[in-house]
Amino acid sequence: MRVAIAGAGLAGLACAKYLSDAGHIPMVVEARDVLGGKVAAWQDEDGDWYETGLHIFFGAYPNMLQLFAELGIEDRLQWKSHSMIFNRQEVPGTYSRFDFPDLPAPLNGVAAILGNNDMLTWPEKVTFGLGLVPAMLRGQQYVEDCDRYSWSEWLRLHRIPERVNDEVFVAMSKALNFINPDEISSTVVLTALNRFLQEKNGSRMAFLDGNPPERLCKPIVDHIEARGGSVELRAPLREIQLAEDGRVAGFRLGGLDGREGRVLEADAYVSALPVDPLKLLLPDPWRQDPFFSRLEGLRGVPVINLHLWFDRKLTDIDHLLFSRSPLLSVYADMSNTCREYADPDRSMLELVFAPASDWIGRPDEEIVAATMAELERLFPNHFGGDDPARLRKSHVVKTPLSVYKTVPGCQALRPSQATPVPNFFLAGDYTMQRYLASMEGAVLSGKLCAQAITG
Numbered sequence: 001m002r003v004a005i006a007g008a009g010l011a012g013l014a015c016a017k018y019l020s021d022a023g024h025i026p027m028v029v030e031a032r033d034v035l036g037g038k039v040a041a042w043q044d045e046d047g048d049w050y051e052t053g054l055h056i057f058f059g060a061y062p063n064m065l066q067l068f069a070e071l072g073i074e075d076r077l078q079w080k081s082h083s084m085i086f087n088r089q090e091v092p093g094t095y096s097r098f099d100f101p102d103l104p105a106p107l108n109g110v111a112a113i114l115g116n117n118d119m120l121t122w123p124e125k126v127t128f129g130l131g132l133v134p135a136m137l138r139g140q141q142y143v144e145d146c147d148r149y150s151w152s153e154w155l156r157l158h159r160i161p162e163r164v165n166d167e168v169f170v171a172m173s174k175a176l177n178f179i180n181p182d183e184i185s186s187t188v189v190l191t192a193l194n195r196f197l198q199e200k201n202g203s204r205m206a207f208l209d210g211n212p213p214e215r216l217c218k219p220i221v222d223h224i225e226a227r228g229g230s231v232e233l234r235a236p237l238r239e240i241q242l243a244e245d246g247r248v249a250g251f252r253l254g255g256l257d258g259r260e261g262r263v264l265e266a267d268a269y270v271s272a273l274p275v276d277p278l279k280l281l282l283p284d285p286w287r288q289d290p291f292f293s294r295l296e297g298l299r300g301v302p303v304i305n306l307h308l309w310f311d312r313k314l315t316d317i318d319h320l321l322f323s324r325s326p327l328l329s330v331y332a333d334m335s336n337t338c339r340e341y342a343d344p345d346r347s348m349l350e351l352v353f354a355p356a357s358d359w360i361g362r363p364d365e366e367i368v369a370a371t372m373a374e375l376e377r378l379f380p381n382h383f384g385g386d387d388p389a390r391l392r393k394s395h396v397v398k399t400p401l402s403v404y405k406t407v408p409g410c411q412a413l414r415p416s417q418a419t420p421v422p423n424f425f426l427a428g429d430y431t432m433q434r435y436l437a438s439m440e441g442a443v444l445s446g447k448l449c450a451q452a453i454t455g
C-alpha cells in the first residue's frame, strides 16, 4: 500500500517508519526545509545549533525508547542522575533537589518527596499525598474525569494550600504545557504524576546527544528510505482533494522556488500536521462533521525558546533545572548536558520562556533583556560585582502555536487516528493517546496511526 503522509515531525516520521516495517510504502511530504517540526534545529554561521525547544526524554516514554532501540541509537540518549532540581526562590543562586533512591516505585518517589524539606512542609506533604489516593486507586478513569478541573481547582477541591502551587506546580505546569496551574487541566498534571510515581524510572531524564534533526530524525528517514519509502522537504500540502464518493483523491502540493505544484496520489492519506494548520486545510464538506468540527476547540499555545552563549561557565550542573522564575520555565546549561554542544570553559544556556502570550509579539532584544534580568537572580555570583558574565550571542526561536493548549475539557475534543473518511487518518501529539502533547505522544500517535491504516 502507498501512503501519503503530510508532516515530517516525530508523528509523521514514526507513522512512516512503522508502515515501512509492515511492508508498505510511505511517502512523507514536509512543508519546511528541515526535519522534525517542533524538534527542528538550525546551525548559525559559527556552526552553533539552536533549537525549537529544549527537549527532555523521560524514562516513562516506552514508545520513544523502543524507537531508539529499533534504530540502534540508544547510546545517543545521555541519561542524568535520577533527580529533579529546582532553583530556590528564597535563596537566589541555590538549588533544592528531589533525589530518587534506587528503590521500587512508588517508594523511590515517596522517598524523594519526603527527603525534600526545603519546598513543602510535612502537613502539606500529607494533605497532598491524601489528595492523590483516588488517582492511585481509581487509575486512569479518575484522571480522565478530572479534565473538568484546572490544576488550581483540583488543589482547592482537596484543600491543598495555594503555597504548594507556588512551590512546585507553577514550575511543573509551565514545564508540561507552557501555562500556569490556573489554566492547565488537572488531567495533565495527574497523568504525569501517575507515570512518575508508578514507574521506577518514570521521572528519570535524558538529553539527546546533539541536534534532533540529525541525531534523531535522520536515522528514522534512513530507515524509511532503506525500505522503499521517501521523505521530501519543501513540499507543502496545500489542499486535500476529494473524490465524488467523499474519500480523499489526492494531496495537492505547492511548488516552491518556481517549481510546479503536483498532486500526490496514494491508497491512504495521513495528516501529521499540527492541529492548527490542519483546521485550515479541512475540505468544506468535512467541516459539518462533529469529528472534524470538534478540532476547532484545540489550539496551539505560544512558547519561546532562548539560547544564550556566555564568556564563562555559570554552572557545572549537568541536568535540567526548574527556574521557578515568573518569566521562565525549565532551562539547562547545554555545554554540560549535551555532547555535541559541550564546552568546558563557557556556558550555553537553553531556556524555555513561558507563559509567552504577552511576549511572543515582542522583539528578540526585549525578550533577551528580560531573560538576562531573571538570570541575575538565578546566578547572582556571576552577574553582580565588577566582572559580570558577558553575553556573547543569543538566538530566540518563537513558536506562536506550539503543542495544543491543555485547558480543561480538551480530552473530549482529541480525535482518534482513524477518521470517518475511510482512507484518511490523523497522526500528531494532539490526537488521542495516553501521553498528551509530548515527543512520546507524537511517536505513539504515529504508531497507532500506522496500525489504524494496516488494520
Ligand SMILES: Cc1cc2nc3c(=O)[nH]c(=O)nc-3n(C[C@H](O)[C@H](O)[C@H](O)COP(=O)(O)OP(=O)(O)OC[C@H]3O[C@@H](n4cnc5c(N)ncnc54)[C@H](O)[C@@H]3O)c2cc1C
Binding pocket: 006, 007, 008, 009, 010, 011, 012, 029, 030, 031, 032, 035, 036, 037, 038, 039, 052, 053, 054, 055, 056, 057, 235, 236, 237, 238, 272, 273, 274, 277, 303, 304, 305, 352, 399, 402, 403, 427, 428, 429, 430, 437, 438, 439, 440, 441, 442
Ligand atoms: C519549546 C518546546 C519544548 C518542548 N519540550 C518537550 C520536552 O521536553 N519533552 C517532550 O516530550 N516534548 C516536548 N515538546 C513537545 C514536542 O516537541 C511535541 O509534542 C512533538 O515534537 C510534536 O510532534 P508532532 O509530529 O505531533 O508535531 P510537529 O513536530 O509540529 O510536526 C508537524 C510537521 O508538519 C509540518 N507541516 C505543517 N504544515 C504543513 C503542510 N501544509 N504541509 C506539509 N507539512 C506541514 C510542520 O512543518 C512539522 O514539521 C516541546 C515543544 C516545544 C515547542
